[in-house]
Each structure stands twice: as structure tokens, then as C-alpha cells.
Amino acid sequence: MDVDENKNPTRREFLSMVGAVGGAAVMYQAMGMMGLAQASPYSGPIKLDDAPAGTKVLVLGAGIAGMVAAMELRDAGYEVEVLEYRGVAGGRCWTLRAGDTYEELGGAVQKVDFAEGNYFNPGPWRVPYNHYGILDYCRRLDVELEALIQINNMAYVHSTKAFDGKPVRYREINSDFRGHISDLLSKVTNQGALDDVLSEEDKANLLAGLRTFGALNSDNQYVSGNAASGRRGYERPPGGGVDGAPIANEVLDVSTLLSSGLWSRLATSESLNSSMPIFQPKGGMDMIARAMAANLGDLVKYEKRVTQIRQDETGVTVVYEDMANDGAEVTTAADYAVCTIPFSILSQIDHDFSGPLSSVISTMSYNTSIKVGLEFNRRFWEEDEHIYGGTTYTDLPISQISYPSNDYLSKKPGVLLGAYSWGATAYQFSSMPPEERVSRALEYGSQIHPQMTEEFKAGVAVAWHRVPWTLGCYGAWQDKDAQYADGVAMDRRIVCAGEHLSYLPAWMEGAVLSSLDAIGRLHQAATGNAGN
Amino acid sequence: MRVMTILAASVWLLAGSAFAQDAAPTAEVDDSKAWFESSSVLTQKTGQGVYNAICASCHMPEGEGAVGAGAYPALANNEMLEFPDYAVYLIVHGSGAMPPLGGVLNDQQIADVVNYIRTHFGNDYPDEPATAEMVADTR
Numbered sequence: 001m002d003v004d005e006n007k008n009p010t011r012r013e014f015l016s017m018v019g020a021v022g023g024a025a026v027m028y029q030a031m032g033m034m035g036l037a038q039a040s041p042y043s044g045p046i047k048l049d050d051a052p053a054g055t056k057v058l059v060l061g062a063g064i065a066g067m068v069a070a071m072e073l074r075d076a077g078y079e080v081e082v083l084e085y086r087g088v089a090g091g092r093c094w095t096l097r098a099g100d101t102y103e104e105l106g107g108a109v110q111k112v113d114f115a116e117g118n119y120f121n122p123g124p125w126r127v128p129y130n131h132y133g134i135l136d137y138c139r140r141l142d143v144e145l146e147a148l149i150q151i152n153n154m155a156y157v158h159s160t161k162a163f164d165g166k167p168v169r170y171r172e173i174n175s176d177f178r179g180h181i182s183d184l185l186s187k188v189t190n191q192g193a194l195d196d197v198l199s200e201e202d203k204a205n206l207l208a209g210l211r212t213f214g215a216l217n218s219d220n221q222y223v224s225g226n227a228a229s230g231r232r233g234y235e236r237p238p239g240g241g242v243d244g245a246p247i248a249n250e251v252l253d254v255s256t257l258l259s260s261g262l263w264s265r266l267a268t269s270e271s272l273n274s275s276m277p278i279f280q281p282k283g284g285m286d287m288i289a290r291a292m293a294a295n296l297g298d299l300v301k302y303e304k305r306v307t308q309i310r311q312d313e314t315g316v317t318v319v320y321e322d323m324a325n326d327g328a329e330v331t332t333a334a335d336y337a338v339c340t341i342p343f344s345i346l347s348q349i350d351h352d353f354s355g356p357l358s359s360v361i362s363t364m365s366y367n368t369s370i371k372v373g374l375e376f377n378r379r380f381w382e383e384d385e386h387i388y389g390g391t392t393y394t395d396l397p398i399s400q401i402s403y404p405s406n407d408y409l410s411k412k413p414g415v416l417l418g419a420y421s422w423g424a425t426a427y428q429f430s431s432m433p434p435e436e437r438v439s440r441a442l443e444y445g446s447q448i449h450p451q452m453t454e455e456f457k458a459g460v461a462v463a464w465h466r467v468p469w470t471l472g473c474y475g476a477w478q479d480k481d482a483q484y485a486d487g488v489a490m491d492r493r494i495v496c497a498g499e500h501l502s503y504l505p506a507w508m509e510g511a512v513l514s515s516l517d518a519i520g521r522l523h524q525a526a527t528g529n530a531g532n
Numbered sequence: 533m534r535v536m537t538i539l540a541a542s543v544w545l546l547a548g549s550a551f552a553q554d555a556a557p558t559a560e561v562d563d564s565k566a567w568f569e570s571s572s573v574l575t576q577k578t579g580q581g582v583y584n585a586i587c588a589s590c591h592m593p594e595g596e597g598a599v600g601a602g603a604y605p606a607l608a609n610n611e612m613l614e615f616p617d618y619a620v621y622l623i624v625h626g627s628g629a630m631p632p633l634g635g636v637l638n639d640q641q642i643a644d645v646v647n648y649i650r651t652h653f654g655n656d657y658p659d660e661p662a663t664a665e666m667v668a669d670t671r
């Protein structure tokens with residue numbers, strides 16, 4: 001997820017977008033540099049030389065970080081034992097399917113009453129093209145991916161405070177914003193306001209660029225007409241026969257557009273982590289976890305709740321409650337351990353980590369987030385509104401609606417993401433019983449899609465603070481700059497890993513990169529200790 | 533204990549209605565409409581309203597807490613609530629799985645919810661109520 005995806009519009013944002021258009025060359029250069037700097041540093045499969053003979057590593061937690069560690073360490077020749085609290089692997093990489101049940105903290109049980117084959121991803125749902133690590137595991141484990149539509153021009157931007165609360169097509173706001181800033185910039189260019197910075201030739205090139213960028217007419221104006229309608233849509237679209245000629249629709253006047261604030265949504269999907277192309281595994285996000293778990297086979301021990309972690313000069317000892325065996329207390333030992341248990345839970349486990357690491361563990365809190373999946377009898381967004389995948393953004397508490405990027409045109413019920421919120425809003429959703437979260441999501445969603453009321457079939461709502469095995473959405477550092485080195489450092493024979501120990505928090509790629517880095521250091525320590 | 537608190541509250545409400553004309557407006561605050569008023573902060577104005585809108589997400593509606601791979605402590609019958617300072621500190625700054633909530637709640641809301649918790653769910657600590665000033669000093 002992009003943590004800053006949900007900012008409120010500010011004047012500065014508007015100005016910076018105008019500035020970006022004015023300085024397109026500079027902007028492109030900067031984006032290119034950012035791209036280089038921010039693409040995942042993953043550089044192909046990790047190569048660990050032979051493990052010291054007879055060395056065992058315990059892996060605590062079978063989420064993405066734990067399973068990556070387990071697969072690679074096993075391949076390097078370590079004996080590996082993975083302990084996982086749940087009955088299935090994947091951790092936050094999780095999918096709820098028709099027929100599943102989910103019990104959250106507090107005891108509320110939701111039965112996923114979807115049509116056969118339908119599913120909902122309560123956690124991760126997108127794999128960006130530049131997350132090379134997780135994509136490589138998909139490639140190596142044959143996880144089939146399909147494109148997820150992030151931005152759809154036909155989806156809506158919506159504000160309760162603009163256009164009488166009626167949603168507006170993304171296409172219209174995008175075209176009009178680009179058109180009007182191009183028009184304005186053309187005017188000031190022609191008035192000589194940029195003469196200090198631009199030569200005559202620069203000005204001619206800029207004006208030519210603005211005409212195509214903004215769909216301006218030959219007088220460099222953004223006005224209602226076929227040029228603008230070719231972007232924003234028509235009153236009567238081009239057709240055939242007698243009434244074939246198109247009729248242009250009206251562009252929004254610049255002041256209405258600016259005061260709507262809807263332009264604040266336009267850059268939402270331009271950041272590196274949420275721009276196209278972006279993928280989803282076919283059939284649900286946990287197809288990644290399932291492939292990893294299948295690869296590991298019986299190395300993963302399920303329904304084992306780690307309750308104590310100890311280490312000395314010779315090795316690591318872990319105590320767990322064997323929930324598969326009447327809660328029996330079992331002790332297991334190894335030479336080393338990789339601990340991927342979220343710090344929200346690790347802070348409550350009896351451990352003897354060093355002071356600096358303990359302090360990171362006990363000061364990391366976990367952010368709140370809520371997602372609601374709604375199933376409808378009919379894909380009205382496609383049938384009535386021609387929206388195939390993509391996202392509608394709104395200032396309602398649901399914050400967005402994302403339409404399914406699979407099974408287009410199908411006649412069976414479809415599932416959409418009906419709410420995805422953070423912060424103050426998510427706390428409040430989390431405080432409600434699941435049925436009320438679903439009914440609120442429906443109530444808000446129907447302000448955008450009135451069909452929701454009639455077509456609703458089933459819903460499921462996951463509040464991440466009530467997820468029993470993470471107690472939150474993702475790790476938030478008290479002071480990341482100051483604490484990071486302590487958090488990632490190997491503590492004698494144990495190294496921690498997971499999304500929380502990365503600069504890509506709340507992304508699976510962060511879990512992969514953290515894990516690979518951690519086991520690289522563990523391997524170094526192990527081979528060093530063995531005198532290799 | 534719970535029954536007593538409820539009784540006490542209703543007696544007070546009755547007394548309040550006798551002087552309805554000049555009753556303090558706080559007696560009539562209705563937080564049921566405050567849900568989701570802002571996307572950045574909570575706007576509930578009573579301790580109970582704040583509790584139901586944020587604390588209940590983890591400590592559960594009756595303060596009973598919850599247990600999974602990790603646990604949320606019960607607030608019901610919790611002796612750590614004898615003095616207000618501890619709860620005020622935890623709400624402002626967080627600790628472990630408890631996120632800092634000083635950014636989404638203001639001083640008065642924090643004081644009110646601390647006092648609410650200290651006098652409900654089997655807790656009976658009406659003395660030394662938390663105040664907004666106390667919260668401000670903790671920030």
C-alpha cells in the first residue's frame with residue numbers, strides 16, 4: 001500500500017502539478033532518477049555457499065518473509081524447521097474464498113457466503129512490476145499473474161462536497177485539469193511571463209507540447225469541442241448512420257474544476273509502487289503463499305504458537321504451544337533462528353533479545369486498516385457504467401471502491417473492494433461488529449452506485465487490528481532513522497525479518513528483501529562460526 | 533458494581549431533566565452521529581463515545597480484551613487503572629501493540645475516555661479524574 005495515498009488536497013499540490021507540467025523535461029529527468037533509485041534492489045536469486053554440515057535453523061512464522069528464508073536456507077543445505085501459529089501459511093498474504101470462515105479477535109465469525117469461485121484479498125492485492133523479488137518468486141514457483149487495472153478513466157472521482165455529491169468520471173477531471181493548466185500556461189507563455197527562462201524556440205516547443213498534452217484547439221485554448229471531447233467524452237459519441245455525427249460535451253469551467261478538489265486524486269497512481277503495470281495472482285493473492293508452502297512441504301509445522309525464545313553461545317531454544325496437540329508445551333532447539341513474528345506479537349513473547357533490539361520490538365506499533373469485500377448479484381459497474389476494473393476514489397469513509405480485474409463480462413456475481421481505509425476512519429470501522437462494517441460500506445457505496453442496495457449479495461469485513469496473528473496492518477517505527485540499525489542487526493544467533501524491517505513497509509517486497517538480507521547475514525555468521 | 537454505576541448515572545440524568553431549562557449542554561451530548569465526521573481525527577465528545585469508536589476496536593465493547601497469537605489486555609476489572617496517569621500515558625504514546633493515539637484524540641477526549649474506563653467495566657476509580665491539563669503535560 002502507499003502510505004501517503006490518502007492525502008487531502010492542498011493548494012501546494014495543485015501548484016506543484018502545474019509546475020511539473022511547466023518543467024516537463026526536468027520532471028522526466030527527476031522521475032527517471034527516482035525510478036533508478038527506488039526500483040527494488042533485488043538482483044536475482046540469492047546464492048548461499050554450502051551450509052556448515054548439520055546446522056539447523058528455526059524459522060518463526062510462515063508468512064512471505066519466513067517462507068523465503070526457509071526455502072533459501074533449505075536449498076543452501078541447512079536443516080530447517082518452520083513454526084507457524086495458523087493452520088495455513090502466508091500470514092498477511094491471505095485470501096478469503098467462498099465457503100471460508102474467519103474468526104476475528106473478540107470472537108465474531110464471518111462465513112464467506114460468496115458464489116463458487118469468488119474471492120476477496122483482505123490484505124495484499126497488488127504486485128507492482130518493480131517489485132522484482134516477489135515477482136521472481138512468482139516466476140520460479142509458477143504463480144500465474146494477471147494484470148490488475150489500477151487506473152481506469154471510466155471509474156469515478158467523488159467528493160461529498162463537490163457537484164452535489166455526484167461522482168464524476170476520472171476521465172473528465174483528468175482531461176479538464178490537463179486542458180486548463182495547458183491553456184493557462186500557454187497564455188502566460190504568450191504574454192511573455194516566461195521570457196527570462198525560455199528562448200523563442202523553447203516557447204514554440206512548449207506551446208506545441210501543451211496543445212497535445214492538454215487537447216487544446218489551434219488557438220491554444222481548452223474549450224468545449226471535439227478536441228476536448230476526444231479525451232473527456234461526448235454528449236453523443238461518434239456513431240453510424242443518420243445520427244452518426246458526434247456531439248461534444250461541455251468542459252468544466254476552470255473555477256468549478258479547481259474548487260471541486262477532485263484534481264487531488266489525479267496523481268494517486270503515479271507513484272512507483274502503484275503505477276501500471278501492476279499484477280494480481282490469478283485466483284487470489286494467497287496463490288503465492290500456497291506455492292511457497294507447497295514447495296516447503298512438511299518443513300512447515302502448523303498450529304504452533306511460539307511462547308518463548310532463548311539463546312546462548314551454543315544455540316537457540318524455542319518453546320511453543322502445540323495447538324494441534326491439546327496445547328502441549330514443546331521445546332525445540334537449533335543452531336540459529338530467523339524470527340518473522342510481527343513485533344506487535346513478539347513484544348508479548350518471553351524472549352532474551354539484547355537491549356537495543358528489545359527496545360525496537362517494544363516500541364513498534366502497528367497501523368490500523370480496514371477492508372470490506374462486497375459481492376453483488378450482478379456486475380452493474382460493468383453492465384450499467386462500463387467500468388472494467390480500476391478504482392473510484394471518494395472522500396466518504398470507504399475511501400475507495402476497486403472493481404474486480406478478472407472475470408470481466410461474466411454473468412455470475414462479482415466481488416469488489418467496497419472500503420479500504422486507514423487512520424481515524426479505520427479505527428471506527430474496526431470498533432464495529434463485522435455486519436455493521438459491511439452495512440456501512442454498502443450505505444456509503446450506494447451514494448456512488450445506487451444499484452448496490454438492490455444487488456447486494458454478501459460481504460466480509462477485515463479490520464486488521466482484530467486479525468489474531470498480526471494485531472495490525474503494518475509496523476510503524478517510533479523513530480525509524482534512529483532505530484533501524486538496531487532493529488535489523490543480527491542478535492547473536494537470531495535475526496529478525498519481515499516487512500517491518502524494510503524501507504518498503506506494507507509491501508510483500510519489503511518482506512522478501514528483508515528476509516534475503518537477514519539470511520545472507522545469518523549464513524555469514526554460521527559459516528564464520530564453523531570456521532569455513 | 534456495573535449495576536451500581538448505571539443506577540447512579542440514571543439518577544443523575546433524572547435530576548438533570550428536572551432542571552432541563554438550564555441543564556448543562558454536556559448532559560445532552562449525543563455521539564451517535566459523530567461517527568466518521570472527520571477522516572483525520574475522532575470527533576466524539578463523551579468518554580463513552582470515544583471508547584465505542586476507538587478503544588473497542590481492540591479492547592472490545594465490554595473491555596474484555598482478546599487473545600490470539602498475541603493479546604489485547606482486558607480493561608475490565610483492571611487494577612492498573614487505579615490512577616489515571618498510566619492510561620493517559622499509554623493512550624498518548626502507545627506501547628507495544630498499542631498504537632499512540634495522541635494524533636487522533638485531543639486532550640479532553642483522552643481525559644474523558646480515561647475517566648469513562650476507570651468508572652466502567654467493573655472499575656470503580658472515580659477519584660482523581662484525569663484532566664485535559666494532565667494529558668497536555670503528558671504529550
Ligand SMILES: Cc1cc2nc3c(=O)[nH]c(=O)nc-3n(C[C@H](O)[C@H](O)[C@H](O)COP(=O)(O)OP(=O)(O)OC[C@H]3O[C@@H](n4cnc5c(N)ncnc54)[C@H](O)[C@@H]3O)c2cc1C
Nearest residue numbers: 061063064065085091092124125126306498499506507508
Ligand atoms: C490491508 C493490507 C494491504 C496490503 N497491500 C499490499 C499490496 O497490495 N501489495 C503488497 O505487496 N503488500 C501489501 N501488503 C503488505 C504485505 O501483506 C506484507 O508486507 C507481507 O505479507 C508481510 O509478510 P511478513 O512475512 O513480514 O509478515 P506476516 O505475513 O505477518 O507473517 C508473520 C507470520 O508469523 C505468524 N505468527 C505470528 N505470531 C506467531 C507466534 N506466536 N508463533 C508462530 N507464528 C506466529 C503469523 O501467523 C504469520 O504467518 C498489505 C498488507 C495489508 C495488511
